[in-house]
Amino acid sequence: xxxxxxxxxxxxxxxxxxxxxxxxxxxxxxxxxxxxxxxxxxxxxxxxxxxxxxxxxxxxxxxxxxxxxxxxxxxxxxxxxxxxxxxxxxxxxxxxxxxxxxxxxxxxxxxxxxxxxxxxxxxxxxxxxxxxxxxxxxxxxxxxxxxxxxxxxxxxxxxxxxxxxxxxxxxxxxxxxxxxxxxxxxxxxxxxxxxxxxxxxxxxxxxxxxxxxxxxxxxxxxxxxxxxxxxxxxxxxxxxxxxxxxxxxxxxxxxxxxxxxxxxxxxxxxxxxxxxxxxxxxxxxxxxxxxxxxxxxxxxxxxx
Amino acid sequence: xxxxxxxxxxxxxxxxxxxxxxxxxxxxxxxxxxxxxxxxxxxxxxxxxxxxxxxxxxxxxxxxxxxxxxxxxxxxxxxxxxxxxxxxxxxxxxxxxxxxxxxxxxxxxxxxxxxxxxxxxxxxxxxxxxxxxxxxxxxxxxxxxxxxxxxxxxxxxxxxxxxxxxxxxxxxxxxxxxxxxxxxxxxxxxxxxxxxxxxxxxxxxxxxxxxxxxxxxxxxxxxxxxxxxxxxxxxxxxxxxxxxxxxxxxxxxxxxxxxxxxxxxxxxxxxxxxxxxxxxxxxxxxxxxxxxxxxxxxxxxxxx
Numbered sequence: 289x290x291x292x293x294x295x296x297x298x299x300x301x302x303x304x305x306x307x308x309x310x311x312x313x314x315x316x317x318x319x320x321x322x323x324x325x326x327x328x329x330x331x332x333x334x335x336x337x338x339x340x341x342x343x344x345x346x347x348x349x350x351x352x353x354x355x356x357x358x359x360x361x362x363x364x365x366x367x368x369x370x371x372x373x374x375x376x377x378x379x380x381x382x383x384x385x386x387x388x389x390x391x392x393x394x395x396x397x398x399x400x401x402x403x404x405x406x407x408x409x410x411x412x413x414x415x416x417x418x419x420x421x422x423x424x425x426x427x428x429x430x431x432x433x434x435x436x437x438x439x440x441x442x443x444x445x446x447x448x449x450x451x452x453x454x455x456x457x458x459x460x461x462x463x464x465x466x467x468x469x470x471x472x473x474x475x476x477x478x479x480x481x482x483x484x485x486x487x488x489x490x491x492x493x494x495x496x497x498x499x500x501x502x503x504x505x506x507x508x509x510x511x512x513x514x515x516x517x518x519x520x521x522x523x524x525x526x527x528x529x530x531x532x533x534x535x536x537x538x539x540x541x542x543x544x545x546x547x548x549x550x551x552x553x554x555x556x557x558x559x560x561x562x563x564x565x566x567x568x569x570x571x572x573x574x575x576x577x578x579x580x581x582x583x584x585x586x587x588x589x590x591x592x
Numbered sequence: 593x594x595x596x597x598x599x600x601x602x603x604x605x606x607x608x609x610x611x612x613x614x615x616x617x618x619x620x621x622x623x624x625x626x627x628x629x630x631x632x633x634x635x636x637x638x639x640x641x642x643x644x645x646x647x648x649x650x651x652x653x654x655x656x657x658x659x660x661x662x663x664x665x666x667x668x669x670x671x672x673x674x675x676x677x678x679x680x681x682x683x684x685x686x687x688x689x690x691x692x693x694x695x696x697x698x699x700x701x702x703x704x705x706x707x708x709x710x711x712x713x714x715x716x717x718x719x720x721x722x723x724x725x726x727x728x729x730x731x732x733x734x735x736x737x738x739x740x741x742x743x744x745x746x747x748x749x750x751x752x753x754x755x756x757x758x759x760x761x762x763x764x765x766x767x768x769x770x771x772x773x774x775x776x777x778x779x780x781x782x783x784x785x786x787x788x789x790x791x792x793x794x795x796x797x798x799x800x801x802x803x804x805x806x807x808x809x810x811x812x813x814x815x816x817x818x819x820x821x822x823x824x825x826x827x828x829x830x831x832x833x834x835x836x837x838x839x840x841x842x843x844x845x846x847x848x849x850x851x852x853x854x855x856x857x858x859x860x861x862x863x864x865x866x867x868x869x870x871x872x873x874x875x876x877x878x879x880x881x882x883x884x885x886x887x888x889x890x891x892x893x894x895x896x
Contacts, residue, residue: 375774470679472797473817493776494798497815506890508810511801513777546893584895586810589850591888 290428290534293401294322294527295334295420296410297390298341298359299367302383303563305517306375313564314345315369317410317433320520323568324527324555325408326352327576329534332401334358334420336393338366348569358398364389377515378492379461397423406534409453410523411435414445421452429533429540431455433526439466451483454540457526459490472497476504486545488529490522498549500542507549508587510557510579517563521556524568528555554579594732594838597705598626598831599638599724600714601694602645602663603671606687607867609821610679617868618649619673621714621737624824627872628831628859629712630656631880633838636705638662638724640697642670652873662702668693681819682796683765701727710838713757714827715739718749725756733837733844735759737830743770755787758844761830763794776801780808790849792833794826802853804846811853812891814861814883821867825860828872832859858883 296318302311322333332355339361349356365388371380395416402425409417409432417432424430430453438446439462450456456479458466463475472489476499479487487499495509529552536544554576561567600622606615626637636659643665653660669692675684699720706729713721713736721736728734734757742750743766754760760783762770767779776793780803783791791803799813833856840848858880865871 377774470681471817471819473815491798494795495810504815504890505893506799506812506815506887507893508812508891511777511808511810513775515775543894547895550893550895580895583810584893586808587812587891587893589809589811589854589888589891590847591851591854591884 289329289537290405291330291332292325292406292408292530292534293332293334293397293404293420293424293427294318294325294408294410295395295416296321296408296412296523297367298335298337299369299390300341301519301564302368302370303517303519304372305377306373307516308563310517310563314348315520315564316367317412317523319349319565320523320559321408321410321433321527321530322354323349323352323565324524324552324559325531325534326354327528327555327571327573328531328551329406331355331531332358332404334395334397334401336360336362336389336395338362338364338389341366348565358395358401360393362389371519373518377518380519395420395423405429406530407431408526408530409433409449410526414438414442414449417449418445418452421449429454431457431526431530433457433522434462436462436465447482450479453484455486455488456484457488457490457522459492459522463489473504488549490525492518492521496525496549496553498545500545503542505546505549507546507553508583509553510583511586512557512560515560518560519564521560524559525552525556528552550580550583551576554583593633593841594709595634595636596629596710596712596834596838597636597638597662597701597708597724597728597731598622598629598712598714599699599720600625600712600716600827601671602639602641603673603694604645605823605868606672606674607821607823608676609681610677611820612867614821614867618652619824619868620671621716621827623653623869624827624863625712625714625737625831625834626658627653627656627869628828628856628863629835629838630658631832631859631875631877632835632855633710635659635835636662636708638699638701638705640664640666640693640699642666642668642693645670652869662699662705664697666693675823677822681822684823699724709733710834711735712830712834713737713753714830718742718746718753721753722749722756725753733758735761735830735834737761737826738766740766740769751786754783757788759790759792760788761792761794761826763796763826767793777808792853794829796822796825800829800853800857802849804849809850809853811850811857812887814858814887815890816861816864819864822864823868825864828863829856829860832856854884854887855880858887
């Protein structure tokens, strides 16, 4: 079993959807990714919070077995995000972002973390992603995620990150924005040409496209009757993916990558069923397995 | 091999996309559906055109083996549609619709057509769809398609059609509009409760969801580098589907339905590569088979 290092944001979210709203809920890219990954592999988390951060949230992560030794608690306010979703839930409208303690965060990895087999650079300032990469000793596999903000404000730093990772996650809008290509197939190929062996374009309720060396994988999403709150779905997807990948001892094969994508997709389908980590905190490995099997059945077709 | 009766519109289209434009091109729901279906099964086509309709378009259909004995040529102008697509190509913007001879069309089936095994009621006024259904003697299988216009203007007649078919096609926006449900899974179940055994919700480049008796099928779309013109994609999908279904002598099983959906999806992926029927007219059965196999490979994943 490999160890995963996750770096990213931890925050308190105010989210409003047509179905309800939540305030000061546990959120952030590192939170969702670490929590999801920990269902499959041991996770070490690197992040920063302010001294206003509720202890119960740290406890939530610890109860799942996440190693929070890399979560710094510094004087000041925790990162906060406020967002709203319209009736179709496809796009988050950011109402407010307060970086707070995230603004001056310069992660220093604990010595034990420098040897981590798998690294997931969750969505955060690409300069921070680079600084973490510089501190890691020869990881086996590095994946990263990002968002429209960094594509717009720090494209050069982001390209530098992308050049150094094995696997890149982004969503369909971001892929189009970054490559100036309306075609996702072209966008995926362009992104691959910038460095990563694989690119995964997330399409929300429509699944995902993974671009591998010579082919690609059209991954289904688990069709849900109700999507309650999409916040964290992408981070959960990535966490489930990297967790599943890290659990296997052998090399990263195409077959394994596809299985990992399916597990990521299923993990994300749980997150969106409730606010914050509410659904994930009651999730069991048996429920994950069962939904993966149902998804296989829903997506399967024979030709002969 | 079963015979398919297709009724729907035949028209001349003006289409503008970011990649070019075409004028007075062969179009219409019955045209695309019949042409696509004829790759798999014998097709009889019921439609109306004006005396301005170019003979070469009739020849195009006849060369594919479509029986055009049910295409009436009446005095007046052929149905015309003008539409435009934005850069993302996801939504057609109708610029003009001239019903012309379609306005007073009352289809009377040739005697030989009244015994048809499979019937596809392509998108057209639901009152016409009903009148065709009334003239058919005990068909084995009936499918229908529709559009937002009829959902808005003739919901009662459309529900009457839906009650009498085995299989209903519509796209995601139409499914949401008709059922007032933002969730496609719920929308599919609601539509099923109105009568049809199966409902297929088309999602364009994102594939389709087929709701069967107790389960559903998340069908992939063939990912294309370039989509040139989406006009007729839905009609082609339905035509490929019903054609494939009709080719098999046995009963309509779930396995067969899934294969038929995949074939419809692949047929649609060819249509959008060029304007009008340009790509379909050069298509070969070998190219269809090859793309179906690639799609299987792109969508496949193993669990164990």
